[in-house]
Amino acid sequence: MAASFNSTRSLVLLRAIAQSGTLCSSSGSRALHVTAVCCKNRAARIRVGKGDRPITYEQALHPHHIGHRKGWLSQHTSNLQGEGGAAERTVEDVFIRRFVFGTFHSCLANEIVIKRRGNVLTVCALMLQKLPPHKFYFLIGYSESLLSHLYKCPVKLEIQTLQDKVVYKYL
Amino acid sequence: LMMFLSNRSKEAVLEALASTVNRDPTAYKYQFQDDPYLAPRTSAEFKLFSLSQESGRSAAKYFINSNPKFFTKDFAEPHIPCLMPEKVSLLLEEVSEEALKERISLRKVKAAVDMYDQLLQAGTGVSMETTHDLLDLICLYSDREPVQEGGPETEDVSAEEANRSKGRIRRASDFLKTIWRENNNAERIFNLLPERDTHCYSALIRGMIRHGAYVKAFDMYTDMLNNRMTADVRIFNALISGAPEVREKYNERWDLIAELLNQMNQQKVQPNLLTFNSVLKALRRCGSLARTQALHTLSEMKALGIAPSLASFDHTLAAFYKAGKHSDITLHTDLLQEVMSELAGSSFTCQDPDDGKLWSVCLDNKDIELAYRVQSLVEAGENWRLLGDSHQQTIYYGRFFSLLCMMEHIDVVLKWYRKLIPSLYYPNVQGMRDLLQALDTDSRLDLLPTIWKDIQLLGHANKSELIEELLALMARETHSPEVQESFAVCALDVKSVFNGDRGTLSLEWSTSALCHITSLLLRAKRTQEAWEMLQLFKAKNRVPSEELMNEFLLECHAAGAPDRAVELVQLSAAFCLPATPRLAQQTLKDFDLTDEQR
Numbered sequence: 001m002a003a004s005f006n007s008t009r010s011l012v013l014l015r016a017i018a019q020s021g022t023l024c025s026s027s028g029s030r031a032l033h034v035t036a037v038c039c040k041n042r043a044a045r046i047r048v049g050k051g052d053r054p055i056t057y058e059q060a061l062h063p064h065h066i067g068h069r070k071g072w073l074s075q076h077t078s079n080l081q082g083e084g085g086a087a088e089r090t091v092e093d094v095f096i097r098r099f100v101f102g103t104f105h106s107c108l109a110n111e112i113v114i115k116r117r118g119n120v121l122t123v124c125a126l127m128l129q130k131l132p133p134h135k136f137y138f139l140i141g142y143s144e145s146l147l148s149h150l151y152k153c154p155v156k157l158e159i160q161t162l163q164d165k166v167v168y169k170y171l
Numbered sequence: 172l173m174m175f176l177s178n179r180s181k182e183a184v185l186e187a188l189a190s191t192v193n194r195d196p197t198a199y200k201y202q203f204q205d206d207p208y209l210a211p212r213t214s215a216e217f218k219l220f221s222l223s224q225e226s227g228r229s230a231a232k233y234f235i236n237s238n239p240k241f242f243t244k245d246f247a248e249p250h251i252p253c254l255m256p257e258k259v260s261l262l263l264e265e266v267s268e269e270a271l272k273e274r275i276s277l278r279k280v281k282a283a284v285d286m287y288d289q290l291l292q293a294g295t296g297v298s299m300e301t302t303h304d305l306l307d308l309i310c311l312y313s314d315r316e317p318v319q320e321g322g323p324e325t326e327d328v329s330a331e332e333a334n335r336s337k338g339r340i341r342r343a344s345d346f347l348k349t350i351w352r353e354n355n356n357a358e359r360i361f362n363l364l365p366e367r368d369t370h371c372y373s374a375l376i377r378g379m380i381r382h383g384a385y386v387k388a389f390d391m392y393t394d395m396l397n398n399r400m401t402a403d404v405r406i407f408n409a410l411i412s413g414a415p416e417v418r419e420k421y422n423e424r425w426d427l428i429a430e431l432l433n434q435m436n437q438q439k440v441q442p443n444l445l446t447f448n449s450v451l452k453a454l455r456r457c458g459s460l461a462r463t464q465a466l467h468t469l470s471e472m473k474a475l476g477i478a479p480s481l482a483s484f485d486h487t488l489a490a491f492y493k494a495g496k497h498s499d500i501t502l503h504t505d506l507l508q509e510v511m512s513e514l515a516g517s518s519f520t521c522q523d524p525d526d527g528k529l530w531s532v533c534l535d536n537k538d539i540e541l542a543y544r545v546q547s548l549v550e551a552g553e554n555w556r557l558l559g560d561s562h563q564q565t566i567y568y569g570r571f572f573s574l575l576c577m578m579e580h581i582d583v584v585l586k587w588y589r590k591l592i593p594s595l596y597y598p599n600v601q602g603m604r605d606l607l608q609a610l611d612t613d614s615r616l617d618l619l620p621t622i623w624k625d626i627q628l629l630g631h632a633n634k635s636e637l638i639e640e641l642l643a644l645m646a647r648e649t650h651s652p653e654v655q656e657s658f659a660v661c662a663l664d665v666k667s668v669f670n671g672d673r674g675t676l677s678l679e680w681s682t683s684a685l686c687h688i689t690s691l692l693l694r695a696k697r698t699q700e701a702w703e704m705l706q707l708f709k710a711k712n713r714v715p716s717e718e719l720m721n722e723f724l725l726e727c728h729a730a731g732a733p734d735r736a737v738e739l740v741q742l743s744a745a746f747c748l749p750a751t752p753r754l755a756q757q758t759l760k761d762f763d764l765t766d767e768q769r
Contacts, residue, residue: 133209133216134223140204141227149235152247152254161208 048171057168058111076116089116092151100125103143107131109165121147121155129161196590213630214565214597266293268301275304280312284356291363302360303370309357310378367398373406380409385416401438404446407431412449415456425460428453444480447472451486461490484510511544530558530567539578542571568596576605581613593629600634607640617654619645620661632668639684641665646687649694659695662688666704680707686716693722701726705742724757
């Protein structure tokens with residue numbers, strides 16, 4: 001909870017600490033500290049700004065639009081009734097996203113889509129045409145091989161290239 | 172239904188689905204990404220991309236093998252051995268048989284030999300099995316490490332080869348073959364062994380034959396017979412393949428092989444497929460004897476119930492057909508027809524290292540029906556895997572395509588063109604010229620602009636003879652106006668290639684190219700560009716041809732531009748063309764010129 005703060009939230013908390021501070025005595029006893037609730041959703045949202053920041057479709061739509069106007073970025077069956085391993089799949093996904101982001105440095109145009117079908121892990125990525133094709137193939141061979149050995153399953157990369165990022169709107 | 176299903180294998184459904192899908196002729200090879208930016212358009216790009224992907228994989232393997240502790244957690248069920256890190260460095264350092272086995276499995280020749288010597292000195296015995304493995308390892312690599320260092324080795328190799336080759340055409344592979352050195356570790360260890368059994372002899376003999384010490388191998392074999400041991404089938408295979416090297420005359424060679432086969436019979440060793448294949452391969456070096464004996468060998472194989480593999484047919488055909496000999500061509504095609512009808516429809520697996528060489532040989536004649544049969548055989552089942560690496564495949568498809576261009580109607584040619592290119596085959600300059608010839612023969616020259624686009628895609632746009640031929644074909648006759656218009660667009664494209672506008676290396680302008688382009692532009696009534704071309708003539712020091720001047724004059728007459736005509740005459744005078752006076756006269760006659768212009 002205390003990990004990430006932006007300015008408005010810290011203001012609210014400071015006020016709350018100030019309020020609670022006057023209640024507890026300075027004798028060193030322990031009490032329950034309660035803060036006021038910040039009644040806002042902050043997850044995966046880019047707030048409206050000056051109007052010069054380009055946003056892709058994925059970033060523009062908020063998480064409650066998933067399933068309505070957005071698709072899923074990670075597709076596996078562990079969230080179905082009676083299936084296990086959801087946590088492991090999520091951890092693997094996080095690692096794969098960071099790995100691909102770092103390997104294809106500044107080439108990613110959008111978030112990666114990870115699909116699991118049977119044993120195969122398919123990573124679908126949109127890339128910018130920043131590198132010549134033979135460098136792309138080197139990195140593709142490298143990441144496929146490394147991820148297969150790490151996760152003990154066939155990992156396939158499916159890359160599509162674009163000239164530049166597709167802007168949905170400016171915020 | 173459940174009972175029916177349970178009798179099949181687990182992949183039956185997948186196999187059934189896979190059989191409904193054919194190859195997609197519009198897609199590039201499956202190892203590449205399906206994206207226009209990342210797709211290989213020329214054969215050079217194909218090689219570059221596949222090599223870079225392969226080097227990425229080996230970079231990952233290097234990282235995995237040097238940091239195995241991150242990759243050892245095994246949660247795959249069932250266990251997948253190929254996804255675990257491999258052991259590349261030695262773990263056991265003490266002098267023991269386990270350490271020796273480890274070095275053998277890691278293929279470290281020198282380290283294994285040292286460990287063996289240490290074990291012997293320490294007095295511990297080494298088991299027979301491990302000794303066998305050690306001898307196999309040393310003989311396989313001829314007492315050298317698996318990774319070739321090159322360099323100083325090659326000098327003594329070439330000296331050896333010069334002594335032995337005696338007029339045989341030396342190929343590059345001969346210089347890379349390792350030689351069997353005198354008194355190397357294999358022989359030393361062999362001599363130190365208290366008892367030698369068949370396996371030890373087999374390792375040594377096979378190693379000697381593999382690395383060129385043929386006479387020694389036969390001596391060792393006689394040694395073995397003197398010690399009253401029976402040889403096994405692999406020794407005989409090796410000796411048979413080495414027989415042509417130890418005898419000079421054809422009948423002597425065949426006698427040696429026959430004697431070896433007799434001894435095999437006496438020692439009650441059953442021949443296998445590789446035995447017969449080595450007999451056939453040795454027969455290739457036996458000249459005219461080969462034909463009868465090859466057929467006998469094939470019938471023996473059938474009698475024993477061993478199915479001949481592709482390599483057997485390859486060797487038999489080679490025995491019958493020497494490239495370039497025309498007198499035997501009828502015999503050759505009959506044999507080929509028989510071979511094809513035998514093989515039709517069956518699916519092969521690779522059983523012999525030489526299996527992949529059959530296909531190109533089959534297409535080395537001018538029979539289109541036969542070519543179709545070969546192609547249907549290649550497409551049947553899994554046989555495409557036997558076509559070999561990309562170089563072999565280009566040879567095969569190149570021959571197939573040129574045969575098609577020569578023999579078939581243009582529609583059939585274009586159908587195969589769309590099927591093969593570029594998913595399976597990137598044609599070279601000769602292939603494109605064959606295609607242009609075929610278009611010419613069937614007078615489909617209106618397709619030339621599309622073919623030009625393909626030539627550019629394939630990366631052949633900088634080959635001058637191809638461009639010359641294309642331009643000559645386009646400029647030869649006049650066609651209908653739409654075709655002429657498309658030719659003119661194409662000609663302007665070619666001009667930009669010559670000028671190096673695309674950033675590629677610019678070609679040298681040649682007279683014929685200039686003439687052709689200019690006349691094409693003229694015929695499509697693009698006069699302004701045609702005039703610019705004439706200026707180019709002056710700039711590049713090339714002389715325009717007479718027909719070109721005539722065409723220009725006619726065109727000026729049609730457009731009614733007398734000053735242009737005068738310019739033309741002046742230009743031709745500057746070039747000192749012999750036609751200048753005639754041009755001048757014609758200009759005077761046809762046009763009303765002012766006095767100044769006279």
